Amino acid sequence: MTNQTAKYLVTGASGQLGRLAVTELANKVPAGNIVALVRRPEAAASLEALGxxxxxxxxxxxxxxxxxxxxxxxxxxxxxxxxxxxxxQHANVVSAAHKTGIGFIAYTSILHADTSPLGLASEHRETEAAIKASGIPYAFLRNGWYTENRTGSIAPAIEHGAYPGAAGDGRTSSATRQDFAEGAVAVLSAETTEPNAVYELAGDESYSMTEFASAISAAAGKPVSYSDMSESEFASLLEAAGLPGPIAAMLADSDAGTAKGALEDNSRTLSRLIGRPTTSWRDSVGEAVTASGAI
Ligand SMILES: NC(=O)c1ccc[n+]([C@@H]2O[C@H](COP(=O)([O-])OP(=O)(O)OC[C@H]3O[C@@H](n4cnc5c(N)ncnc54)[C@H](OP(=O)(O)O)[C@@H]3O)[C@@H](O)[C@H]2O)c1
Incomplete structure (x- = not known):
């Protein structure tokens, strides 16, 4: 059952996940009950067009x-x-939510935030603690990796015949932004929500990067293999490819965390929430290969 009377606000609504969440929410509750938060006035028009x-x-x-x-x-x-x-920034949001009497916060955290070795996890841990301390009822949506993070590098991988990384044999249970958006909206709009719940959200099927490269190769009809390297070698390669140093380091750190199992989760909580299997990573690879123009 969906709560049709609550007034909802979605932050980051100009972003990729936020837009999908707003659109999904509008499929479930009256558009007049939805508010989208953006920081740039020029981002408003396309959301206003949705009513x-x-x-x-x-x-x-x-x-x-x-x-x-x-x-x-x-x-x-x-x-x-x-x-x-x-x-x-998130502490500001929590404080404003407390001051204005918001009754429920669903927060997009990171998979296994409490134990994750990823450098990215520390700010999520701080935010989860701030939300808990506020006393506002909450749900932590601990999102795993977006499949799009991996498929975004498919075109150069086909070009070079290699998909580089530092993930070793680590497995990733990724899901698409659309899957995560539907999961977030299912929790946000539920008529009865389990109090202060923590959801570990990930794709139904995991894969190693060797399997991922092999799927690219099969879809493209060209040889592509996974090229594993150390975290520092991978960071240097990303920097040489033009990424700013801190971003390259963050991505290499995330791959090193993948090697330690940080992005694997077999709970299938996300598919239960959205009432369907998560999007097949192999299908996402196939679509990305087609979109890359390689075949
Ligand atoms: N699970 C994963 O694999 C993964 C991967 C990447 C990111 N993430 C996290 O998930 C979030 C959503 O992903 P996404 O793909 O939708 O990212 P995105 O497309 O970059 O969207 C980020 C959103 O945050 C807004 N934002 C940034 N700084 C803000 C500020 N100071 N005040 C108000 N709004 C601000 C952006 O507004 P503007 O449009 O004005 O920039 C945008 O709407 C990311 O922000 C990141 O924390 C997760």
Missing amino acids: IEVRIGDYGDPVSLEKAFHGIDRLLLISSSEVGQRAA
Whole structure:
């Protein structure tokens, strides 16, 4: 059952996951009950075209958040993309939610946040602690890796015949942004929500990067193999390819965490939430290969 009367607000609504979540929410509850938060006024028009009220707020500006949260019952806090500033930004969101009497926060955290070795996990742990300390009822949506993180590198992998990484034999249970958006909305809009629940969300099937490269090869009809290297070698390679140093280091750290099993989860909690299997990673590979123009 869906809560049709609550007033919902989705943050990060101009982003890739946020837009999917707003669209999915609009399939379930009246559009008039949905507010989308964006920080750039120019991002409003396409959301308003869906019949959604758009409010302007920046995670770095507590006053703008308090204004935007007026009258909201249930909040989906989609984690900020500004790595390094996120803990402070999310703390602003939690504080504004507390001041404005928001009754429920669903927060997109990271898979196994409490034990994850990924450097990215520390800001999620800080945010989970801030939400708990606020006393606001919550759900932690501990999202695993987006399949799109991996399929985004398919074109150069086909070109070079190699998919580089530092994930070793580690397995990834990734799911698509659409899968995660549907999971988030299922929890956010549920008529009865388990109090203070923690959801470890991941794809139904896991894969090693060797299997991933082999699937690219099969779909493209060209040889592509996984090229495993050390974390520092992978960071240097990403930097040489043009990524800023801190981003390259973060991605290499995430691959090293993958090698330790940080992105594997076999609970199938996400497919239970969305009422269907998660999107097959092999299908995503096939679609990305086709979109790359390689075949
Ligand atoms: N699970 C994974 O594999 C994975 C991968 C990548 C990211 N993530 C996390 O998941 C989040 C959502 O993913 P995504 O793909 O939708 O990312 P995205 O497309 O980069 O969207 C990020 C959203 O955060 C907004 N934002 C950033 N800083 C803000 C600020 N100071 N105030 C208000 N809004 C701000 C952005 O607004 P603008 O449009 O104005 O920039 C955008 O709407 C990311 O932000 C990141 O924390 C997870």
